[in-house]
Each structure stands twice: as C-alpha cells, then as structure tokens.
Amino acid sequence: MKNKQNITALIITFNEIKHIESVIKNIDFADEIIVVDSFSTDGTFEKLQQLKNVKTIQRKFKNFADQRNYALKQATHEWILFIDADERITEPLKNEILEAINTPKDSVAFMVKRLYFFKQKRIRFSGFQTDTTYRLFKKGTVNYIEDKIVHEMPEIDGESKLFKNTMLHYCFDSSAHYKSKMERYAKLKALELFNKGKKSSPYHLYLRPVIKFVTNYIFRLGILDGKEGFQICYLSAYGVYFRYQELEKLTR
Template identity: 40%
Template sequence: MAGLTIIIPTLNEEEFIEQAIMSASFADEILIIDSFSRDRTLDIAKKHRVTVCQRAFDNFSSQKNYAIDRASHEWIFILDADEVIIPELQKEIASEIRKAEPHKAYEVKTVRMFMGRQMKYGTAKNDTKTLLFQKQHARFGAKLVHENLVVEGSRGALKHYILHYTYRGFDHFVSKKNHYAWLQAREMFDKGKKANIFHILVKPPFRFFSEYILKRGFMDGFPGFVNAYINSYGVMTRYIKLWLLQHQQK
C-alpha cells in the first residue's frame, strides 16, 4: 500500500503550525523541516506525531529537496505551515495515491485567505501548485523563490483545495515581501540580469494596474487593494535590491 509523507517547512510559525499539522494528521508521516525557529514552533510541533529535522535556510528549493531525501514514504505532499488541507482534499489524496496507475504528480488549487477575506481575484485567481508527487519522479529546480517542481511523467489535477492564510499582520506581510525580493534579486543577479530605470519606475505601477484593474483585484475590496499595492512594492524593491547587488551595496 502506498505511503504518504507530508513535508512542512517552518521558520517561526507558532501562529499557524498546529492547524497545519492537524490537517496533515491523515498522512503516514509528517516531516517538519525547520530553519532553526526562535519561537514556539517546535515546542508546539513536538506535541504531535511528527518527525523534525533542522537545516539552516539557504533557499526554498534546496530546503524542500533536503526534506524529500529524508521522507520515509513514496508519496510526498508539500504543505506550508500557513496552509490547511481541507477534509475533502484529505480523502481525495488518500484515494488517488492508492490507484493502480496514478499520475506521477498532481496540481492542487489554493484558496487564499488575506486580511480575513477569501481572495477570488487578482493574483489569487486560478492559483494552483504541484504539491503531491512521487518522490522518485520529482525534484525542485534551481529557482531560489517561487520554486518549480520538475516532474518526470504525467501530471493530474485534484478537485479540492488547500486554504492558504497569507496574512498574519501588516509588518509580517511586508517583511515577507522583502525577504522574497532579496532572493529574487540574487537569482536575477546570478543570471547576469541588470536593473534599470524602466524596471524601477514602470514595472511596479504596471504590476498594480494589472493585478488591481485587469485582473479585477478591486472586486476583493480593501484587502484586494492592499494585496495589489504591496505586490507592486515587492516588484520595486526586487529591482532596487538587484541594483544594489550590481553596485556591491546592501
């Protein structure tokens, strides 16, 4: 019978980690890959049936590949600590991996919860990720952020979804964007890309216009405005940080 390991990467996730673990409790193994959290994340996690390993964070891809190598079972599901697998998806996963000829990997829909609201427009629309896969047929690629899963073989799509609680406070949200911006800037710098005035002056407002107007982010009310605005800020800081790397500054 096929076994399932759910991998949960963590760094200071005391606010959400318990609900993530509870939603993953149907799995054969829950593997926490922790980047040396300084809060109560591990204290909370160890109250449950979990395996914990720790590794200093360098990038998202290598962190998850490290955990995949240590998983005990054939099937892997990647669950962020601020995500929840709804009961319907739990049953669908259990059924799918026990089929005689399953796909090698499956895409899963993500429903974003932001500032207390379910987001339906902007960048949240049609948000899917490949989260369930057979470990011998998949590996995360070289991208440092928004990592891509390289799959050898067919992909399917599951009907049900995970809930993603992206907002735990304004300062945290902005801090997360800054962290991603540094990783993205480093990735572009390593590829030889350079920032110019167009990237800093034109791309951020276009990102806001695209997300808030063209993709109808305004339909999500004030949270839709905040999300579009901070995402455009993230684009601007990404290219500012790239410029700083070009000129050997911080």
C-alpha cells in the same frame, strides 16, 4: 484497505508558531510527518518538540529549492505530500488525495488550486484566482530546480494532474506580514536575477511596479476584493520595486 499506500507529509518552517499546531492536526492522516525548520526564533521548534508523531530536523536555510530538495530526501514512504504551514487541506481534498495514491494511475504528481485568505477574508481576485501549485508527488519523480531559489519550480519525471478540490491558504495575517514576506521573497529573487547576470534599470524600478499594480487591481479585478484588494495589489507592486532595488544594490 488492501495494499494501502503510505504517505509522508513534509513541511519547511521558519517562525510559524501561529500555524504549526493547526497544520500538524490538519495532516494527521499522513503516515509520517517530517518538518525541516530553519532555526525558528518564535517557539516553533519548541512547540514541534511537544507534538507526537512528528520528526523535526533543524537545518540552515539557503533557499526554498534547496530546503525542499533536502526535505524530499528525508521521506521514507511511496507518496509525498508537501504542505506549507499556512495551508490547510479540506476534507474533500483529503479524500481525493487518499483515493489518488490508492488507485492505480499514470500520474506521478498532482497540482492543487489554493483559495487565498488575507486577514481571514477570502480573496477571490487580485491575481490569485488562477493560483495552482504542486503538492503531491510519487517518491523519486520530483526535484526542485536549484537556480529557481524563490517561487521554486519542481521538475517532474512523469505525468501530472490537477485535483478537483481546493486547499485553503491563510497567507497573510496583516499588511505588515504581507510586506515582510514580499521583502523576503524579493531579496531571494534579486539574488536569483543577479546570479543570472541581470541588472536593474529605471524601467524595472518605476514602470514595472506600476504595470504590476494595474494588472492585478484592474485587469485581474483586485478592485472587487475591496480595501484588502487594494492593499494586496499595492504591496505586490511594492515587492517588484523592492526586488529591483535589491538587485541594484547587488550590482553596485
């Protein structure tokens, strides 16, 4: 291809031994693959050492925004593809990405819709049906907001566009996995709220989790996802409770 644009794929990892080989294979169309690992203890780093054409850096984890901004600085190519270890790019999305970076466009960042899977079952509702996330950027046009330390938010210097095709997100292997992930995010979110001077209250601890459950299970149709929908909506509500429980601990 004439004047072909090169692409760097970035992954931040911690204990992703179940996914790491598959995701590296999935992004083999990238010209450069860089993984920033937070000192995994499950063999992820050792497995990465065995994979060809992958540059792995070990760095202590502070928060998601900080780790992503560090990873961005390691990229050497014009376009950057950020992907999580539990995400997979479909063939149509891959073709759309390659077309986007090799066709002159005004957009400097691209969002993608993710299709969620829980225990290998496609989750169509439960609050996940409208999920989109930024995954492709032109180098030098993005920076993650440092005080948004979880559910990190990028600042984009330029126009954005939504890809037509979707990516797959194998987010949770089990209820226990989802619970541990919710607790990890909740602790970071509690710290973010604490840094902003926020405090917990009975409303946050008891009413907000109920509102979260009812919203996702009833109004966002989690009931149609069967027993998995109930588990997801319940654990999402638990994550809200756990967040404000942690905030209460921080403010004592």
